[in-house]
Amino acid sequence: MKYVLMFVETEEYARELEAMGDLEREAAYAAVVRWFADNAGKITHHTHLAPVHTATTVRLPRTGAPIVIDGPFVEGKEVVSGFAEVEVADLDEALKLARSWPACPIVEIRPAR
Amino acid sequence: MSRPLRVSEEVLARVVREHAGRLAASLVSLLGDFSAAEDLVQDAVEIALRRWPQEGVPERPDAWLFTVARRRGLDVLRREGNHRAKLEQLRWIRPSPPDDRLRLIFICCHPALSRAARIALTLRVVCGLSTAQIAAAFLVSETTVAQRLTRAKRKITEAGIPYRIPAAEDLPDRLEEVLAVIYLLFNEGYLSSTADRAHARDLVEDAEWLASLLAGLMPGEPEVIGLLALIRLHRARGAARFDAREQLILLADQDRGLWNHQEISAASALLMRAARAHRRPGPYQLQAAIAACHAEADSFEHTDWAQILILYDMLLHLAPSPITRLHRAVALRYAMGPQAALDELTELGPVLRRYPLFHATRAELLRELGHATQARECDRLALALTANPAQQALLERRLNWD
Numbered sequence: 001m002k003y004v005l006m007f008v009e010t011e012e013y014a015r016e017l018e019a020m021g022d023l024e025r026e027a028a029y030a031a032v033v034r035w036f037a038d039n040a041g042k043i044t045h046h047t048h049l050a051p052v053h054t055a056t057t058v059r060l061p062r063t064g065a066p067i068v069i070d071g072p073f074v075e076g077k078e079v080v081s082g083f084a085e086v087e088v089a090d091l092d093e094a095l096k097l098a099r100s101w102p103a104c105p106i107v108e109i110r111p112a113r
Numbered sequence: 114m115s116r117p118l119r120v121s122e123e124v125l126a127r128v129v130r131e132h133a134g135r136l137a138a139s140l141v142s143l144l145g146d147f148s149a150a151e152d153l154v155q156d157a158v159e160i161a162l163r164r165w166p167q168e169g170v171p172e173r174p175d176a177w178l179f180t181v182a183r184r185r186g187l188d189v190l191r192r193e194g195n196h197r198a199k200l201e202q203l204r205w206i207r208p209s210p211p212d213d214r215l216r217l218i219f220i221c222c223h224p225a226l227s228r229a230a231r232i233a234l235t236l237r238v239v240c241g242l243s244t245a246q247i248a249a250a251f252l253v254s255e256t257t258v259a260q261r262l263t264r265a266k267r268k269i270t271e272a273g274i275p276y277r278i279p280a281a282e283d284l285p286d287r288l289e290e291v292l293a294v295i296y297l298l299f300n301e302g303y304l305s306s307t308a309d310r311a312h313a314r315d316l317v318e319d320a321e322w323l324a325s326l327l328a329g330l331m332p333g334e335p336e337v338i339g340l341l342a343l344i345r346l347h348r349a350r351g352a353a354r355f356d357a358r359e360q361l362i363l364l365a366d367q368d369r370g371l372w373n374h375q376e377i378s379a380a381s382a383l384l385m386r387a388a389r390a391h392r393r394p395g396p397y398q399l400q401a402a403i404a405a406c407h408a409e410a411d412s413f414e415h416t417d418w419a420q421i422l423i424l425y426d427m428l429l430h431l432a433p434s435p436i437t438r439l440h441r442a443v444a445l446r447y448a449m450g451p452q453a454a455l456d457e458l459t460e461l462g463p464v465l466r467r468y469p470l471f472h473a474t475r476a477e478l479l480r481e482l483g484h485a486t487q488a489r490e491c492d493r494l495a496l497a498l499t500a501n502p503a504q505q506a507l508l509e510r511r512l513n514w515d
Contacts, residue, residue, distance in 0.1 A: 001273040090275035091225055092283070111272050 001111060002044070002087055003094040008106035009081040031102035039086070039097060046084040078106060085112060125165060126315065130322055132175045133158050133241025136182060138213035141276055144196050147220065148266040149186075151238055157182040158241050214239070215330045216276050218323075222291040223274050230265035231294050233258055239326075240319050250316055251301065288331070292340050292397065295323045299344050304501060317351075320344055338387035339397030345380035346404040349373040360510075361503035365413040377408040399428040418448040435464045439471055451481040469498035473508065 020028065036043060055072040072079055081104055088094050091109070098107040133154055140150035157178045171177040183200055190196045221234040236242040236250075244262065248255040268274065279287040302316025324341040331337055353371035356362055384401050388394065403424045410416040425441035438461055446454035455478045458471070465471035476491035496508040 003273075090273045091223075092275050092277075092279065094273075095225070096280075096283075109272075 001090060001094075002085065002113070003091075004110050004112045005084045005086060005094070005098055005101070006080050006108040006110070007082040007084070007101070007104050008078050008108060009104040010106065011077045013104050028103065035100065035102050036084075042086045042088055042093075042097065044085045044087050046082065048082040049080065052079040052081075124170065125162065126318070128165075128170050128174050129158055129161065129241040130319070132178055134214055134217060134239040134326075135175065136178050137238050137241075138217045140182065141217065141220075142213055143199055145276075146193075146196065147269050147276060149190065149193065149196060151266060152189075153182040153186045154178070154241070155237070155243070156185045159243055162243060212278065214326065216278055218291055218327065218330075219278060219287060220269065220274060220276050222287075222294045223269070224287070224290055225272060225274055226265050226268060228294075228297070230261050230268075231290070232297060233261050234265050235294055235323070236298070236319065237262060239323065242319070246315075288334060288336070291327065292336060295320050295327070295340060296397075298323070299347075303347055304503075317344070317348055321348060333391075335387040335391040335393050336395040336397045338383060339395060339399075339401045342380045342384040342387075343397055343401035343404055345376055345383075346401060346408050349376040349380065349408060355503065359503060361507045363507070364407065369411065372408065377405070381405045381409060394427065394431070396428060396432040399424055399431065403428070416447065418444050422448050435461050436468070439465060439468075439474060443474060446478060451478045454478055455482065467498060469495040469504065471495075472498065473504075 017025065017028070036046065052072050055070075057069045057071060057073045059067045059069060061067065086094060086097060088097065091111075094109050098109055101107050136157070137151060137154045140153060141147050144150050160181055161174075161178060165171075186200045187197060190200070218235065218239055221238050222231045226234065233247055236247050237244070242250075244255050244258050248258045251258075278284075298316050299320035302318075302320060321341070321344045324337065324344055328334075328337045328341050350367065350372050352373070353367040353369070354362055380401075384398065384405060388398060388402075403421055406417050406421050406424070421444045422441065425437065425444055429437055429441065438457070442454045442457040442461075445457055455475070458475055458478070461471065472491045472495035476488045476495065479485075479488040479491060492508050496505060499505055499508070
């Protein structure tokens, strides 16, 4: 089955990342690179998004012109920071991947068609 | 062939429970479609519940349920040609291998489903309860239960929750989830947290049956035996827990002659055997050991409080919890006196201020130490926090006495 893992960052995590020294931050990035390498056979596609302050949202009302808004579609403390599309047997395998994710503290798993 | 007998609810529940889960396990394996298989079993069970009370339980209830489910499947699964073909070829189902029922339990208790869904699904699919029976047991509407079940079944299919025994590395956590569901069922039956009904006997029986089934399927897991023994030890005291007017009787005041001493010895022996064979103590085994200490004492005064304190310390070491500390404080009161217990409770205040038994326990200790006014205040707090009618009645009696 195909699943998309959505990686979600929190404000707290962003602060932690910021507070890290260079070496520490490099190690954190290296862990992510390793995770992608270790699971390369299952990952069909992945994207890392630019920080949320770059987001622009377009709302399309039923009537009237589209509205362009500066910011993400939900203003919140938790923001999606990337996606990985994986091909695995079932939810248990997807969960196993998500559990081993070394970076941001929330991962949402959705089946994809 | 049917024997035309009047069938009691209890017999009906037992027969359905014994066979519905097996049939579900076999059909899920055969069709590879949890939701479709479950619908067929449920239809067959509902027909059985309508017809067996008048016609009697058939000699081979499993064959009867299978035939009805298969006929129904050939009828309703017209669009799923694949399923139909499989059912058509099928004449008689082999009794499902034990693994199938274990897989069924694990899929129903999958952590990707909500707790409420896990409970409803387990009762429905493994124990064969109807939507109406589940609704009645939890005092929620049938619509709510039906929606919960539909949503859970869709999630299983669409999210790809697998029908298999978890991988070895996941097994301890997944087993813990299963035990938690059985324990919650037992708790709900033993002392319902909702008003209207003080204790729902059926759920205790279902929980006991599930724990016993699981113990048979996973003989290498002492915690399963621990939970089974715990349920049996509490159940053995059932007859003494309520008076004729459904009022709760506290452990200290129970007539121990009414306890089922045979069941108590058997459950204690079962627990001891598992503890010796595996030497892997866990929270359920320890809770059962505490229950055994209470059940084996010939009077409240002769309870081995020192041993109970040791068991609570072990339990707190393995599974720290403020509720367990509250229970330990009660044991401490009998081992060391009310002031020691009250001091212990002081620390727990901020965490447990919404928990009725915390205030009820404090009330008792304060009363013993001669602080009647403070005690009444605590009883009032406890009363305001509990929804259980038997607990409410007990607290009201206490408020009116002094």
